[in-house]
Amino acid sequence: xxxxxxxxxxxxxxxxxxxxxxxxxxxxxxxxxxxxxxxxxxxxxxxxxxxxxxxxxxxxxxxxxxxxxxxxxxxxxxxxxxxxxxxx
Amino acid sequence: xxxxxxxxxxxxxxxxxxxxxxxxxxxxxxxxxxxxxxxxxxxxxxxxxxxxxxxxxxxxxxxxxxxxxxxxxxxxxxxxxxxxxxxxxxxxxxxxxxxxxxxxxxxxxxxxxxxxxxxxxxxxxxxxxxxxxxxxxxxxxxxxxxxxxxxxxxxxxxxxxxxxxxxxxxxxxxxxxxxxxxxxxxxxxxxxxxxxxxxxxxxxxxxxxxxxxxxxxxxxxxxxxxxxxxxxxxxxxxxxxxxxxxxxxxxxxxxxxxxxxxxxxxxxxxxxxxxxxxxxxxxxxxxxxxxxxxxxxxxxxxxxxxxxxxxxxxxxxxxxxxx
Amino acid sequence: xxxxxxxxxxxxxxxxxxxxxxxxxxxxxxxxxxxxxxxxxxxxxxxxxxxxxxxxxxxxxxxxxxxxxxxxxxxxxxxxxxxxxxxxxxxxxxxxxxxxxxxxxxxxxxxxxxxxxxxxxxxxxxxxxxxxxxxxxxxxxxxxxxxxxxxxxxxxxxxxxxxxxxxxxxxxxxxxxxxxxxxxxxxxxxxxxxxxxxxxxxxxxxxxxxxxxxxxxxxxxxxxxxxxxxxxxxxxxxxxxxxxxxxxxxxxxxxxxxxxxxxxxxxxxxxxxxxxxxxxxxxxxxxxxxxxxxxxxxxxxxxxxxxxxxxxxxxxxxxxxxxxxxxxxxxxxxxxxxxxxxxxxxxxxxxxxxxxxxxxxxxxxxxxxxxxxxxxxxxxxxxxxxxxxxxxxx
Numbered sequence: 001x002x003x004x005x006x007x008x009x010x011x012x013x014x015x016x017x018x019x020x021x022x023x024x025x026x027x028x029x030x031x032x033x034x035x036x037x038x039x040x041x042x043x044x045x046x047x048x049x050x051x052x053x054x055x056x057x058x059x060x061x062x063x064x065x066x067x068x069x070x071x072x073x074x075x076x077x078x079x080x081x082x083x084x085x086x087x088x
Numbered sequence: 089x090x091x092x093x094x095x096x097x098x099x100x101x102x103x104x105x106x107x108x109x110x111x112x113x114x115x116x117x118x119x120x121x122x123x124x125x126x127x128x129x130x131x132x133x134x135x136x137x138x139x140x141x142x143x144x145x146x147x148x149x150x151x152x153x154x155x156x157x158x159x160x161x162x163x164x165x166x167x168x169x170x171x172x173x174x175x176x177x178x179x180x181x182x183x184x185x186x187x188x189x190x191x192x193x194x195x196x197x198x199x200x201x202x203x204x205x206x207x208x209x210x211x212x213x214x215x216x217x218x219x220x221x222x223x224x225x226x227x228x229x230x231x232x233x234x235x236x237x238x239x240x241x242x243x244x245x246x247x248x249x250x251x252x253x254x255x256x257x258x259x260x261x262x263x264x265x266x267x268x269x270x271x272x273x274x275x276x277x278x279x280x281x282x283x284x285x286x287x288x289x290x291x292x293x294x295x296x297x298x299x300x301x302x303x304x305x306x307x308x309x310x311x312x313x314x315x316x317x318x319x320x321x322x323x324x325x326x327x328x329x330x331x332x333x334x335x336x337x338x339x340x341x342x343x344x345x346x347x348x349x350x351x352x353x354x355x356x357x358x359x360x361x362x363x364x365x366x367x368x369x370x371x372x373x374x375x376x377x378x379x380x381x382x383x384x385x386x387x388x389x390x391x392x393x394x395x396x397x398x399x400x401x402x403x404x405x406x407x408x409x410x411x
Numbered sequence: 412x413x414x415x416x417x418x419x420x421x422x423x424x425x426x427x428x429x430x431x432x433x434x435x436x437x438x439x440x441x442x443x444x445x446x447x448x449x450x451x452x453x454x455x456x457x458x459x460x461x462x463x464x465x466x467x468x469x470x471x472x473x474x475x476x477x478x479x480x481x482x483x484x485x486x487x488x489x490x491x492x493x494x495x496x497x498x499x500x501x502x503x504x505x506x507x508x509x510x511x512x513x514x515x516x517x518x519x520x521x522x523x524x525x526x527x528x529x530x531x532x533x534x535x536x537x538x539x540x541x542x543x544x545x546x547x548x549x550x551x552x553x554x555x556x557x558x559x560x561x562x563x564x565x566x567x568x569x570x571x572x573x574x575x576x577x578x579x580x581x582x583x584x585x586x587x588x589x590x591x592x593x594x595x596x597x598x599x600x601x602x603x604x605x606x607x608x609x610x611x612x613x614x615x616x617x618x619x620x621x622x623x624x625x626x627x628x629x630x631x632x633x634x635x636x637x638x639x640x641x642x643x644x645x646x647x648x649x650x651x652x653x654x655x656x657x658x659x660x661x662x663x664x665x666x667x668x669x670x671x672x673x674x675x676x677x678x679x680x681x682x683x684x685x686x687x688x689x690x691x692x693x694x695x696x697x698x699x700x701x702x703x704x705x706x707x708x709x710x711x712x713x714x715x716x717x718x719x720x721x722x723x724x725x726x727x728x729x730x731x732x733x734x735x736x737x738x739x740x741x742x743x744x745x746x747x748x749x750x751x752x753x754x755x756x757x758x759x760x761x762x763x764x765x766x767x768x769x770x771x772x773x774x775x776x777x778x779x780x781x782x783x784x785x786x787x788x789x790x791x792x793x794x795x796x797x798x799x800x801x802x803x804x805x
Contacts, residue, residue, distance in 0.1 A: 001632070001635070002635070003634075003635035003636070003638035003639050003642075004639075006632065006635050006636060006639055007149075007614075008515050008576060008613070008614070008639065009513065009514045009515035009516075009576070009614065009624070009636075010148055010513075010514070010624075010625070010626055010628060010632075010636055011614045011622050011623065011624055011626075012146065012148060012149055012150070012151040012622065012623040012626045013151070013621075013622060013623070014106075014151050014153045014154050014155065014156070014157065014621035014622060014623055015106040015151065015152070015153070015154045015621070016106075016149065016150050016151050017106050017107070017108035017109050017145070017150040017151055017152040018106040018107055018108045018152075019108065019150070020108035020150050021108070022107070022108060022110075025113060026113065040096070041096035041097060042096070044096070045096055045099075045122075045123065045126075045283050046119060046280070046283075046320050047119075047122075048111060048113070048114060048115045048116075048117075048118040048119050048122070048319070049107035049108075049109075049118070050103055050105070050107055050122060051107050054101050058097055063107060065107075065108075066107030066108055068112075068113035068114075069113060070113035070114030070309075070316040070317060070319070071114070071315070071316060071317030072114055072316070072317055072319055072320055074317065075317040075318065075320065075321060076320050076321075084317075130618065131618035132618075133616050133618065135484065142625075142627075143627050146623050146625065146626035146627060147626060147627055147629070148626040148627065148628050148629070148632055149626075149632075150626075151623035151626060153621065153623050154621055155618070155621050156615075156616035156617055156618055156621045156622060157616075157621070157622075157623045157624065158483075158484065158487050158616060158623075158624040158625055159624065159625035159626070160480055160483050160484070160507075160510055160514070160625055161480065161506060161507065161510055163476070164476060164477060164480035164483075164507070167472065167476070167477035167478075167480035167481050167484070168480050168481065168483055168484035168487075169484060170442070170470060170472070170477070170481045170484065171440065171442060171470070171480065171481030171482060171483060171484025171485035171486070171487075171488075171492075172484040172485065172487065172488055172616060173484075174439075174440045174442070174468035174470050174481065174484075174485050174490075175439060175440050175468070175484065175485030175486070175487070175488035175489070175490035175492070176488050176490075177468055178439035178440055178466075178467045178468045178485075178490055179439060179488060179489065179490055181466070182439075182466075182609075184489070184609070184611075185488060185489065185617075188618055205473060205474060205477070206473070206474075206476075206477050206480065208473070209472060209473030209474070209477055212473070213470065213471070213472075
């Protein structure tokens with residue numbers, strides 16, 4: 001990128017990091033057992049990314065583009081509805 | 089006053105922090121940021137000191153921050169925040185802008201040590217902001233070197249464990265006492281494991297018209313040497329062993345917000361972290377005892393302070409900044 | 412633009428003139444820490460605050476580093492900000508000088524030049540600003556108190572121009588200018604305010620459009636950010652002329668990026684910045700009245716370096732005398748000398764250059780000293796690589 005095209009002073013628009021994919025960082029990935037999930041949102045409040053997306057009624061899904069596979073969600077889930085599975 | 093935290097479902101769904109940042113998997117610091125900003129109003133402005141959080145979330149041309157955010161240098165986050173607050177005040181008088189809540193994020197490095205002066209000055213001047221120290225107990229970003237916030241006995245790259253010495257000799261600086269000495273309206277400790285306590289404290293702090301402070305434990309999977317899945321568990325154990333008590337000081341009055349009447353043994357917390365592994369060798373048992381006594385005494389001190397200040401302090405008696 | 416009526420004539424110290432200008436310029440935030448000889452600036456502003464005559468926020472920070480940091484934070488909200496310092500304070504905020512200019516904040520700072528410790532001294536030389544001359548700030552040197560007043564106003568306009576967006580430092584010698592009372596023709600407030608306007612910066616901390624300031628770069632992008640700043644510096648040369656032209660309409664006063672006295676015909680021309688320029692001009696006038704042919708080129712805009720203007724005045728002389736009020740220890744000669752020598756070489760102009768160091772640590776420069784130095788240049792005394800440390804004892 002030419003210096004003429006850079007933003008003055010290096011200012012960046014907020015939130016642009018979501019275009020950066022970090023899925024390659026992980027070894028294991030979380031899989032939610034929807035039958036066991038009670039929609040308590042504990043995984044969501046403890047996720048460092050966040051790679052857990054909230055939907056209507058407390059339902060959550062994993063954002064696999066941005067999950068680094070840390071395993072916090074599996075460790076903290078009260079009904080043990082999340083399992084860390086080795087990625088193929 | 090402030091709006092009570094009822095449950096997780098009423099918290100906003102649009103994320104204050106976007107994913108795709110470069111923090112380690114399982115990083116405690118980003119959980120601190122997420123929980124603080126989920127509890128804070130949407131128009132919060134953030135100032136950030138140099139450190140793990142800053143370099144990983146703002147790497148040109150990417151930024152994870154969905155809030156107006158500024159990073160300047162390592163030691164000046166509190167001074168930058170003073171400037172933001174003053175600028176908005178002056179502009180609001182002209183009708184050119186509005187004041188907004190300001191949250192400052194500084195690591196233990198940028199708060200206990202190099203950023204200490206700026207923090208002290210900003211608190212003395214009475215600027216309105218919430219300073220959140222995310223404490224991972226070492227200069228993690230530069231490679232796990234010791235800070236004033238590193239606990240006694242911990243291994244770091246500048247307090248190595250060898251035949252002559254075994255980890256950090258000095259105790260962790262008592263940050264809340266220092267902050268309280270500035271007679272700020274509110275200071276508290278918090279833990280990401282106890283999200284409701286943390287978020288309540290954020291809202292309480294932001295409702296005060298003056299400098300407020302939150303000291304939050306940010307367990308570091310890399311620097312403390314534990315598996316990334318255990319971050320929240322680590323924060324929880326720190327509380328449950330009384331190693332990191334949860335308390336608040338409101339206008340000089342101490343109160344344990346999460347009393348721990350039957351603490352788990354401190355060893356349960358320490359033995360999960362590789363940085364303390366040497367403490368469990370027979371020749372280091374006396375050091376382990378010193379640490380445990382320190383934990384016990386500290387908790388007792390807080391209990392006593394809660395009793396004394398409840399009896400002797402009325403809010404009006406506390407001198408605060410004349411505004 | 413209406414010509415401002417001179418509201419009143421006042422006898423002001425340099426520091427007082429700065430404070431008065433700041434008060435008139437609709438500054439939103441002043442964050443400063445006192446240091447001799449700048450203290451009168453902050454004290455005067457505090458007086459204005461107490462009397463309700465200063466509409467902005469006055470932040471009595473706990474150090475100079477925090478002063479510039481607070482200015483950075485305030486500037487990021489879109490506020491107009493000002494600070495002042497000197498010597499040790501400038502050195503303390505050195506890190507932040509690069510920070511402010513790299514983030515492109517239009518902060519204006521007054522520097523009451525004072526020599527750097529150790530040893531500690533309170534008196535003037537240019538070693539403080541010269542030690543930080545590469546930081547990316549616009550640097551102007553004033554020669555008298557009225558110029559200090561005028562430049563303070565001008566620099567807000569220059570810095571805040573969207574084509575520039577670089578911070579500015581106004582330099583004037585400590586005690587010699589900061590404390591001496593001189594005649595100042597103060598301007599009316601309303602025309603100053605309309606001259607400056609209230610430009611809204613493109614990027615601000617605003618919850619309606621969240622932006623990230625101060626992201627880190629990589630070797631892939633850092634160089635380009637510096638190239639941008641370099642371009643802004645170059646543009647500032649032109650915008651400086653525009654600002655001076657507009658200010659002349661406002662006040663009837665214009666100084667130029669350089670001030671040339673008798674440079675068309677002179678055989679020896681002295682190049683100098685700061686207050687001693689006036690003294691040297693007096694010496695030159697006396698010598699010319701006695702039949703000599705000497706000139707004085709005063710550099711007022713130092714960064715960006717107005718090389719074309721400077722060289723245009725040096726084309727006909729035989730000898731250039733460069734005057735440095737700071738020492739670049741370990742180098743052949745001081746900063747002004749090095750700048751002039753490389754400019755001459757770059758233009759293929761072969762002149763004899765006599766490098767003089769003077770006035771270090773507040774050592775006085777009198778008219779007779781000027782005459783002596785012109786005399787030394789005439790006799791061809793000590794030309795070559797090094798510098799003459801004029802006035803040092805022993």
